[in-house]
Amino acid sequence: SQTIHQWPATLVQPVGSPLSLECTVEGTSNPNLYWYRQAAGRGLQLLFYSVGIGQISSEVPQNLSASRPQDRQFILSSKKLLLSDSGFYLCAWRAFGGSNSPLHFGNGTRLTVT
């Protein structure tokens, strides 16, 4: 069966520090991968998605970047964190081309920028 791992679960970082969140998927090949952010008490905002290695699309301009160095690995990064980067970050995967398949979310990373 497929599983998705996301770490760390929580993170407290000072303003201006770098960020690296990692997500890996097991049990499937060539998944579509997504990064969502959820501000406190808010909805899910799509940040990045990827349909293959090295293929990244950004949904909103921001202080973050994403990379997909391997088929089932998705990384969210920042060179210098801002206070506004605080939030709950969720990685998700979906079967490639599967518009009729569900999104499967990781357990999320709660990031607090101080």
Next chain:
Amino acid sequence: QQPVQSPQAVILREGEDAVINCSSSKALYSVHWYRQKHGEAPVFLMILLKGGEQKGHEKISASFNEKKQQSSLYLTASQLSYSGTYFCGTGINAGGTSYGKLTFGQGTILTVHP
């Protein structure tokens, strides 16, 4: 464009029913429903893919009115475990160039009391 959910919040007693609506200003190809418990990742409930389709999951069901560009989630005989935030996610493309992107509504907070 983000779909609009209504109501924003619902408070129920166990055994009562609720309806959550999701409307889009764009033509929809698919509608997903997810439930999120506080501090956890969203969990998939169901997908509706074509106009008029209805699906059920225990005492939770949903309908999709493609013409009206809206979907409704029906929770009957609510249980304490139904508490959480419900999100609809809409796909506006058949999957060719959208890469299975889902745009989520702002969420509906459902609270079930004993």
